Amino acid sequence: MIRLVTLDMAGTTVTDQHEVEACFAEAARKTGLVVSDDRILAMQGLHKYSVFQTLWEETLGSTTHPEWQMRVDKSYKVFTEVLENHYLTHSITPTEGCPELFDFLHEQGIAIALTTGFYRKVADIILQRLGWLNGLNEQRVGSTSSRIQASVTSDEVEKGRPHPFMIQKAMQVLGVPDPAQVINVGDTPSDIQSGRAAGCRLSVAVINGTHRADQLAPHQPDRLLDSLFDLIPLIQEINATR
Template identity: 60%
Template sequence: MKPIELVVFDMAGTTVTDRHEVEVCFMQAAARTGLSVTPERVLALQGYAKRQVFEMLWVELLGEKHPELSEYVDISYTEFCSILEDHYLEHDIFPTEGCLEIFEYLKSQDIKIALTTGFYRKVANIILGKLGWLKGLDHHYKSDGSGIIDVSITPDDVLKGRPEPFMIQKAMEVLAVKDAQRVINIGDTPSDLKSGLRAGVRLSLGVTNGTHTRSQLNIHRNDGLLPNLLALKPIIEEISEKSLAE
């Protein structure tokens, strides 16, 4: 049995190049719907399920018992969805540095690839489709063996999104990976790191070429911070070598 059976990747900022477009879309939606928020606060909530972010922000502004809280959240979230979908439909989308190379390496080692995200399914599919990563996925978004990735999980597929561990656990369930110690989780936000730690994976790693810098991630508990995804290769090789020596 391989020491690493599955790597779980975040999407925007980790496997998908993000030049802070999501934050810009958040700020636009907030401004259009009367929600006062700073860019720093929005950045701190990157990686969470997007509707949850608006709920958290409106609670901070109005209090959780405000009688129209749900309505405010719905209005902001609906506006955000419209802005975000238009953005990804109208703009080119690219993998991050080292992404395709690490995917190819993992395939060569028969290590499964799962993508998780804070995006809802419609936006996730727009991105996956434009990258060609929907190829080989069935209606449950699991690969038939011919796909670039092995499964795609969104907050729509689980009880709650990040920082909870449920998307990682769902990916493990779908791909029949029983032991979290044979799983590596990697992302570019504090919520990505927390999700992996809560799932009890072998390593919960961060990349510093996404939405957060090394100094922004280093204050959060993590098992290592990498300059890009390709830096994951020697880590997996070292784990494999140690396993063979035991």
């Protein structure tokens, strides 16, 4: 029986028309980092600071380069400024099927946890503007009456995706010890990998986010869904055969 669904934010539950990638590209351009759009896309879902660590390592050839740390910090600082301004000044909407899925999960008593490669400040800006922060305590854990039951960011665990730690923290705070009772959902390769690393019953991907079906299929998700709405019959099928 499914007791918990963990979902990524940007591109999965929060509409993303490649805005995060655009914020990365703007920060890169402003700080002298030359990187292709395809390379930025390939790193979506990962902890944002580690993305700049990797990109500057690739550019400079080594993390021992005397300017590596300075350039990483500068790019990341500019990125946070661009990203925060974007989410404070642009419209934010749930993805197709997200409200219906949340309603269904509430009706079934299945907990909802949002995981993200964003740091806490940005995650809270998004949650606040969507009304999903309501009912969450200081640890960002809610109750059965709150819209979501937990929010976990990559800066709150040992390592972000593709590692399983965000999913495992959500399981811990919500009292779901068995990963066979968890479905993980995302829209990037690292989302799929984190769900598999956590041992989730299913690690599925939606194709209406930042990646197309042909970009996600090689990473072997358990299912490819057109939208979050398609998760409803899948859960119904699993729980009907328990």
